[in-house]
């Protein structure tokens with residue numbers, strides 16, 4: 289199944305901002321190619337399923353960091369196509385501008401809790417992205433547990449439902465981080481660039497970074513199963529990951 293990664297939907301520039309017009313093109317191409325957006329529950333059911341991968345042309349659309357432009361620029365487009373979105377929230381940074389390592393200049397504002405609650409009522413979904421957007425691999429055990437478990441506690445208290453999904457900031461994980469994630473969440477998504485498969489670790493599921501698909505023809509070809517460009521990107525990204533590159 290395709291799991292797409294977005295951050296900001298804006299003209300802010302940089303690899304983690306997709307302009308609204310490009311986002312609109314990407315969503316329209318998905319709809320035109322017959323893709324159906326999945327809820328987290330549908331994704332979990334698929335991942336836990338038996339046998340072959342099942343019906344293709346399914347997509348889970350995720351957004352890291354809970355930028356305010358999700359509400360303004362992404363939600364109307366998602367709703368226009370009958371799609372839903374899953375947003376990973378650094379719970380103690382809501383209502384503030386991004387201020388972590390690698391933040392854009394000028395900083396982009398995050399949603400506030402009122403907006404998160406309203407969108408949860410409209411069918412958008414929310415998962416954890418730590419409390420403070422920390423690199424979880426650099427924390428002592430107590431701080432690590434606080435960032436991972438505390439984030440789910442913050443979110444479920446505010447939106448009134450259990451929180452079952454997580455994305456580690458920067459995709460930075462280690463065996464102890466993955467163990468903690470497994471204890472507190474059903475599934476978690478990372479930054480490995482691949483199509484998700486049932487055999488993938490439920491605590492470190494791969495996604496498709498949409499920064500690579502700003503071109504309409506390249507995206508439509510990918511959706512139709514022509515994956516040459518994608519394999520090149522996979523190779524380059526694997527090299528960069530080994531060199532310690534970090535994104536969103």
Ligand SMILES: [Zn+2]
Pocket residue numbers: 352353417421457458536
């Ligand atoms: Zn992030």
